[in-house]
Amino acid sequence: MSGVAIADRGRLIWFAMRRGLAHVAGRLVVLRPLAALRLTGRGERIAIAPQSLRTADPTRASEIYAGRFALAGKIVVCDGRSPFEMEPPSADWAASLLGFRWLRHLRSAETAGVPRGSARALVEDWIALQGGWHPVAWRPEILARRVISWLTQASLILADADMRFYRRFLRSLTRQVRFLRWTAADAQDGVPRLQAHIAITYAALCMTGQARHLRRAVRRLSAELDRQILADGGHVGRNPGALIELLADLLPLAQAFTACNIAPPPALLNAIDRMMPMLRFFRHADKTFALFNGMGPTAQDLLATILAYDDARGAPVANATHSGYQRIEARQTVVLMDTGTPPPLSLSADAHAGCLAFELSSRQQRIVVNCGLPATGKGNWRHLARSTAAHSTVTFNQTSSCVFHDTRLMRRVFGTLVADGPRRVVIARDADDHAEQVRASHDGYADRFGVIHQRTVTLSADGRRLEGEDIFLPARGEALPPKLPDEFAVRFHLHPAIRATRVQDGHGVMLTLPTKEVWSFQSHEDRVDIEESVFLGGRTGPLRTIQLVIHGRARKAPRIEWTFALTAEPAPATASARPGREQTTLPR
Template identity: 35%
Template structure:
């Protein structure tokens, strides 16, 4: 993988030198059509409040604000996330939601300013994925911001779109974009191919790329190869958009798009709880409920929620009002592992609309927080010697990782047993972790067993920590001289937590399931020392009075 990174860096430098030359800029010139013949509809909601902030020079993202001086498209302190947001122009939806002439003028002013400042190639602003996002927004929302504009502005926009389209087409010929970015890039190129007469080859190129990427990135069970519900949501939106754009242009929809939408929407429903929020795996937060509802409505997802996503690597047990979600998969392959979490066999547990045991979440804006929350200790899992179960390298990708994650499941009547084992720690100390989770009694009884086995004869003591992070709405106190814990849900329902094989303690934790600000919460922690080839921890969570 290190060699691949070096090759990518060399290619990037060569391409940058080429794209930044006067000769290359000249090659982007050419005939510009007088109008767009297809302007696909954009069905996704915007935020009027965010639109008002934009009119005052303030970008907003996930509740955070980033003020930018007028005409400054390279503000200091702008991270990669903010750069993608600012130059991707998906905030045009916010101005559309605000509505009115002032919002239209603001949109035109910002687009014209961008063309003046960034109309020639720039390393970040012309990134393939960002360029695709920007082109798709300019085309889909064209009537909103340009319908009442003068001909000079319209010509300026169309000329810039064609120049960006020529560049994007060349980049994609060299397959210079990977992962989720490939879908953003192909969407922008497809919209340009539909919108501009004489550039149907761009549409063909985008659909050829889609034909390659779908089997690479969307697994047979509908999940995304990154194993992230948030990434799956973005891909599903793009597929729905492409389907609608092709229909609007009178083009046939490729045969594999609708079946992929069907599978992906079922996988997306799988990853939601009764509160309609996502499970917090692999960089996902609870998500925008209204947006996810809109996506599922557009996809027309129906049928029962699945019990397993075997290819993506998740198990879901629903008994009574309780839902248990288990990460029973391996780390995604390179390069899709860059935002994945080191959390084999971690789980979350909900009762009704209340989350009880949760992962700590993620931060969609701050890299430092996001990387810290990828660790094993930020999940309901077991750590050995305070090490991650998979090695997260400085470049964000994984080094050491579990080679084997094996899961067996038994469903009998109103009970479910999930029995799984991973070998993530074997290269460090020869120890494998087996987790057995049993849910029964109408969902009122959750039991766990953690078995740690060393097959190579243990040579030293190993510190063992099992963590159970609680949602901030759950209150907790230790009882019976600290040997048990009492959990209380907002509605008053009480749950008791007991364990054997270790020492129980109550520690501070944080929750970042929504937005960018951490919320204080608690975690139950079982600690012990492994000084033989076998160690077993047992625990149970049972509803009181059930």
């Protein structure tokens, strides 16, 4: 392991120790009345309740009122007991429950026939059972989500409340905010830590007794935004979904500043302005995000709400060098490609080994995808989903291009991190009137197998043809090492909606889309196998699908060429066409 990696590992161990100390400090709050007294404030009240951009579902409201909590893919029926007394079926379920984001569904209480006091009763239950201390509920990343949820739903929680509950609610919220100020720096790096600073800033704006902390909160939030939001608008953790998650909180935060007659900090506005175009960068024509680095199903309703705030509505950039992605778009065809190195060690818990993987979509249909990660039950799939084999790129000797650091201590505190991977990714773009091309290479296999993987993709100007080339170059010298294994597999995972039919010569496959388009896949000199795969990025859970695979040995076949081509597309409706039926032009 390199010196930099050793230094990173040392920082992580120190961070784990700090989190442990924060845990002990929290327990002391309960054990020492004087310490607990310092966490309460006087004179606080809710001045404003920020807007929540997340939609409310009346059906979910009815389920919650009936004591049925469906969270993180698990269902718990409370049978008259408080949900905070129940044994959590999973850690994700507990985190979802204690983060209180589900509280928004009770906004639709009247539509769902739910009494108005239901939200207040559930909050009161939590204060009574866990408001003093709880090892999970008081973790800074969960605490931040709860603070934001309570503030955005304050009008719902406090509707028709008596003064006794109002004071109890404010005391609990003040106590949580002050504890979060102590522990925000110990939140998991990345989105959770940024959300902790967002929550503290929300509180400083919305609670009268917290206003004196606003300047410090803004300074720390600005520093975290500058660190985490890259120059091209991507997130430093390289998960496209982080943009949706963060903008859902940052946009209302900017409005809260305005509502308080305070100019939003420049770092906040600049971060939003950079992030907005990247939403369009990662989006296919079917409105879903490309499945890179921990991205799962796209929350399309939330994404549409966020995009409504984008006044510029400009075309997305093509070359997101800071984030490590490339986009090629021609007519109604989109190619998105991962051309980045892994994020820093402390931010790599969601990073995938998918360097040079790409996704292809035509009109409203994705064709080539990565496996992605499911919205629920991530723990069951995470190891598979992060491997190189789960991406539409090349695997070498059945290994991933990244090495994952997986020890019990690190996994418990941070998750499985990327200890090593591609350190140098070289990218070149070229375009003329006929086509646009991206050529990239990475050295993720250089140390282990002495090989550099280079991939070139070229999309024609009319969007009807994507030509690709994978080359295996020696990392050192003029030839690949003779004594090291050289097996490779070039993988193209297909969306579950695609129907594949093998061409008789074994070098090609016909792909039929639900839109009645027909694309052909050809490997000019190599056999194409059709193998099983799984698609994890769907809204309904994991789905079986297939992948096209070209197997070979790099010393024997150092260059693999392949092509996706549109061979038939739906004919436009004509006056003579029968109503309700589409005409299709068949391939010649």
